[in-house]
Amino acid sequence: MSAIIKVEDLGKQYRVGRRAAAYDSLREAVAGTLRAPFRRRGGGGEGDTFWALKGVSFEVAQGEVLGLVGRNGAGKSTLLKVLSRITEPTEGRVALYARVASLLEVGTGFHPELTGRENVFLNGAILGMRRAEIKRKFDEIVAFSEIDKFIDTPVKRYSSGMYVRLAFAVAAHLEPEILIIDEVLAVGDVSFQKKCLGKISSVAQQGRTVLFVSHNMVAVKAMCDRAILLHQGGIEAEGPPARVVNSYLGAGRVSRAEILWGDPRQAPGADPFRLRAVRVRNAVGDVSSELSSDEPFSIEVEYENLAPGSSLGATVLVFNSEGVHVFSTLSNREPNWHGRAFPEGVFKSACRVPGNLLPDGRFDVSVLVWANNYAVSHREDYVVEFEIHDTAAARADYFGGWAGVIRPALEWETQHVGAAARPVS
Numbered sequence: 001m002s003a004i005i006k007v008e009d010l011g012k013q014y015r016v017g018r019r020a021a022a023y024d025s026l027r028e029a030v031a032g033t034l035r036a037p038f039r040r041r042g043g044g045g046e047g048d049t050f051w052a053l054k055g056v057s058f059e060v061a062q063g064e065v066l067g068l069v070g071r072n073g074a075g076k077s078t079l080l081k082v083l084s085r086i087t088e089p090t091e092g093r094v095a096l097y098a099r100v101a102s103l104l105e106v107g108t109g110f111h112p113e114l115t116g117r118e119n120v121f122l123n124g125a126i127l128g129m130r131r132a133e134i135k136r137k138f139d140e141i142v143a144f145s146e147i148d149k150f151i152d153t154p155v156k157r158y159s160s161g162m163y164v165r166l167a168f169a170v171a172a173h174l175e176p177e178i179l180i181i182d183e184v185l186a187v188g189d190v191s192f193q194k195k196c197l198g199k200i201s202s203v204a205q206q207g208r209t210v211l212f213v214s215h216n217m218v219a220v221k222a223m224c225d226r227a228i229l230l231h232q233g234g235i236e237a238e239g240p241p242a243r244v245v246n247s248y249l250g251a252g253r254v255s256r257a258e259i260l261w262g263d264p265r266q267a268p269g270a271d272p273f274r275l276r277a278v279r280v281r282n283a284v285g286d287v288s289s290e291l292s293s294d295e296p297f298s299i300e301v302e303y304e305n306l307a308p309g310s311s312l313g314a315t316v317l318v319f320n321s322e323g324v325h326v327f328s329t330l331s332n333r334e335p336n337w338h339g340r341a342f343p344e345g346v347f348k349s350a351c352r353v354p355g356n357l358l359p360d361g362r363f364d365v366s367v368l369v370w371a372n373n374y375a376v377s378h379r380e381d382y383v384v385e386f387e388i389h390d391t392a393a394a395r396a397d398y399f400g401g402w403a404g405v406i407r408p409a410l411e412w413e414t415q416h417v418g419a420a421a422r423p424v425s
Helices: 026-038 076-083 116-126 131-145 160-173 190-205 217-223 241-250
Strands: 003-015 049-061 065-069 091-096 100-103 178-181 209-213 226-231 234-239 258-260 273-281 290-292 297-305 312-320 325-330 345-353 361-371 376-389
Touching: 003 076, 003 209, 049 076, 049 209, 049 234, 065 076, 065 217, 065 241, 076 091, 076 100, 076 209, 100 160, 116 131, 116 160, 131 160, 160 178, 160 190, 178 190, 190 209, 190 217, 209 217, 217 241, 226 241, 234 241, 241 290, 241 376, 258 376, 273 361, 273 376, 297 312, 297 361, 312 345
Parallel strands: 065 209, 065 226, 100 178, 178 209, 290 376
Antiparallel strands: 003 049, 003 091, 226 234, 258 273, 273 297, 297 345, 312 325, 312 361, 361 376
16 A cells, blocks of 8 residues: 655754844844853753654554654654644655644644634634534534533633544544554543544555554554654654553663572571472563553463472462552462472472453562471562553443552443333333
8 A cells, every 4th residue: 555654754953042033023133142152051052852752763654644753852743743744844854745633732723712613613724624624524523522512602711531532533524545643632521532443444445644653552452554663753663552652661670570589598488498490481581561451371480499398389469569468379289299298309389370350550579488287488579570451352432540559351241131121000
């Protein structure tokens, strides 16, 4: 499919601590000239610049939904402003082969003194729509925004939620070939976010192109065909949304999925055992602190038996980021060694945690090793950690908050049990 957006070696440079060369008035120009000899060297000179974007190149195909992710200051909003022709690039080239509608900030393009109705027509005209086209879509826009009671009220009296409802409704319903959306859906409530995500999906199914910036990683993985990770103004990763999101979530973090005690003399424990290692393994057996919510994983406790004839076992305790004890599990159901006399040597006990059990979030692991029917034990707290990331399959079509310390994927069944009984008049 042909590209509808082409970005080639794009760069955008800003100056720090210095006004633009153009002055608003003769007075400012004179004042600026008089102040120039007294400016501190290095404090706002020509060298005080930074690149919000540098060397960015990519293409977007018609009908593709592209997600842009990255930390604050990575260059996401600057890139969208360049693509929306709000700001010009310092270097490079951007080619847009279709009409663009942008929703970069709450109420972008709205005049506060005009009513919601008047702003629909104004915003539509800014987007290049004819009046007849706007009138044809007007009722649908108002219905989607759910502010029909206030459509003839000046928008300066709107709440931020009302602003974003109307602004998104206008941008999405006036049928631009390219729809650019910054992180504005966070302003709406959960039900409205769901409506917006559904509208984005339907827009893409109609063959139109969407550029989508969001900190909602579940939505990015569910809605986007491809994702780009921006870091310090450049592209750090590009590809399938799940892989790019995992790169983003793990960026700059030191994995704490494994802890090792190499010297038995310094290892924690109590006679007759010493801890050797604790680790988290993903579904394919790799040590990893980044796990998908639908994949099974294992927590492994490695320990050394120092006295022949001891009977050893392990306990794993999992806590969420708020310190709530989520669950514990003991190896006393292990069929091979529980209750038997252990010879000297190193042993490894692993518990397997099923997928679709834990919600998204960070979890800490504490462990115990015990001996001789739990009489001798030693506990090490918060030795490793892991993070669960939601998948689109786990969420289905729901992207809102989900309370609870666990979130099992339980089976549901709905049946039609018959017609409702009507009272006899």
